[in-house]
Amino acid sequence: MTTATLEFSAGQRVLCRPGVSDPNLRAWDAADELLLDEAIRRVHAGDRVLVVDDQFGALTLGLSDYAPVSVADSAVLGGALSANAPLNPDIPSAAQLASWLNPPQGPFDLIVMRVPRQSEYLAWLLRWVNSALADNGCLLAGGMIKHLPDRSVDVFAEAMPTEAVLPARKKARVVVCRRGEASLAGWSGLWKGYSVPEVPVDVEAMPAVFARDRLDIGTRELLPLVAPAVARLPSGARVLDLACGNGILGLAALACRDDIRVEFADVSAQAVASVRHNLKRCGFEARASVCHADGVDRGAGNYQLILLNPPFHEGGVVSDHIALRLFRDAARHLEPEGTLLMVGNRHLGYHRSLKRYFSSVVQRAASPRFVVFEACL
Structure with a gap:
């Protein structure tokens, strides 16, 4: 550095x-x-x-x-x-x-x-x-x-x-x-959310969370592929929703099966609080955990499936360095037969970046702006 x-x-x-x-x-x-x-x-x-x-x-x-x-x-x-x-x-x-x-x-x-x-x-x-x-x-x-x-x-x-x-x-x-009178008590902007068929309740989030009041267009491409990926998992499988935001991908995975465990990780504390809030409302708390971390904790172990919609900006700077670090973390924490399922902006060329860490990278879906890839070790 x-x-x-x-x-x-x-x-x-x-x-x-x-x-x-x-x-x-x-x-x-x-x-x-x-x-x-x-x-x-x-x-x-x-x-x-x-x-x-x-x-x-x-x-x-x-x-x-x-x-x-x-x-x-x-x-x-x-x-x-x-x-x-x-x-x-x-x-x-x-x-x-x-x-x-x-x-x-x-x-x-x-x-x-x-x-x-x-x-x-x-x-x-x-x-x-x-x-x-x-x-x-x-x-x-x-x-x-x-x-x-x-x-x-x-x-x-x-x-x-x-x-x-x-x-x-x-x-x-x-x-x-100087100090004012406005407070968080009763403030209508504290929680905002939206509904999707894949999750049993509205998915809500606090103000610092990306796309808290609408399904972002990248996740829209990835979400339909979550259920088929989860269906292929063995009983007791561990799933990671990495850079989880409001947790919609992991919540959809938990809604598919009751014999898997999903862990959520995000760099944002308000995202972590939002996922905990949504897990409680869905009744999924016993089969999930949430981590406030910049990437994957080194002691987290391995997963059979990792879901990822990586951010591409930090502090006003648009770059792929965050995604590259998350790809590296995912490769380190994926089981040998596991899968990374991710979506990214088409113009960022993530298929080339993924090949640095994964031997197999296959396109599973696409739109004019976004591409979904399945990557394996």
């Missing part, structure tokens, strides 16, 4: 972006720089500081002198902090890391937050921040202007008062807010 040095008003941090070798993909952007400089200007000794949805550790490590708590939806942050903290021996102590599965308790005097790309997740975050911010506390929310969600001005206005919008710098923007 390539390292680079982030310089800001209070010093510098050496950082790498785990999982990528492209030197152009840094572990921070101009929004992190602007947030750090503004946070350093406003923070006081003894303040309780919270970092929300740091990407690769730039904010958490940049504010390490103030012993911040860091909470993130993505499991990527844990690995990034583990990789980057040793590169900076002057850091006083390890950060306290949490996720939305175990959120930290307020109040916090200063909250430094990356603005997400999804407007509904932003609305959720701002309402949660209201519950965690001290009465006289301050929220600094920042992001790259091109990645700010639609209606972001309205989303902020509906949730909390804006004190200032700082001048843009290097195409980044930071908003300064």
Whole structure:
């Protein structure tokens, strides 16, 4: 991994972006720089500081002198902090890391937050921040202007008062807010879902989950092939729904047979919470487990069937590096006679990537935009 040095008003941090070798993909952007400089200007000794949805550790490590708590939806942050903290021996102590599965308790005097790309997740975050911010506390929310969600001005206005919008710098923007009255209690945007014939209840999800209110077109191509694949499995087979999102593929597998076990894994804490919610509503809890992880846990064992609809963007960067890592993980955790069933965007050429890890790659379905492959070792 390539390292680079982030310089800001209070010093510098050496950082790498785990999982990528492209030197152009840094572990921070101009929004992190602007947030750090503004946070350093406003923070006081003894303040309780919270970092929300740091990407690769730039904010958490940049504010390490103030012993911040860091909470993130993505499991990527844990690995990034583990990789980057040793590169900076002057850091006083390890950060306290949490996720939305175990959120930290307020109040916090200063909250430094990356603005997400999804407007509904932003609305959720701002309402949660209201519950965690001290009465006289301050929220600094920042992001790259091109990645700010639609209606972001309205989303902020509906949730909390804006004190200032700082001048843009290097195409980044930071908003300064104070505690508002809007809360998550009774908020109609908490759960959204849809129905499919393959699952006995509506499949619901929280705001950070991809395509939570509609069946995405890639999954639409893959879903009809789940039942035939499950029908071929031996009794007691283990199935993995990798990068599971709301869990629709694994839920469909569980609905097919009651003598298999399905495990779900996703990098998003809200996806994990959503799958648990759906398993309970379906009555499938006893035959399933859910893991918040960036890929497949090394101690997970092997599976007879792995279902995968891989993401193709991370932090605003469109790339195949996430899919390649998931293909590698799938190959490592597939039984010798097992199968990977996956869907991907046609233009990404995943049939070539899959052949790095699998001896047999067969196209099973296709549409103008998506292709479904069955891969075996």
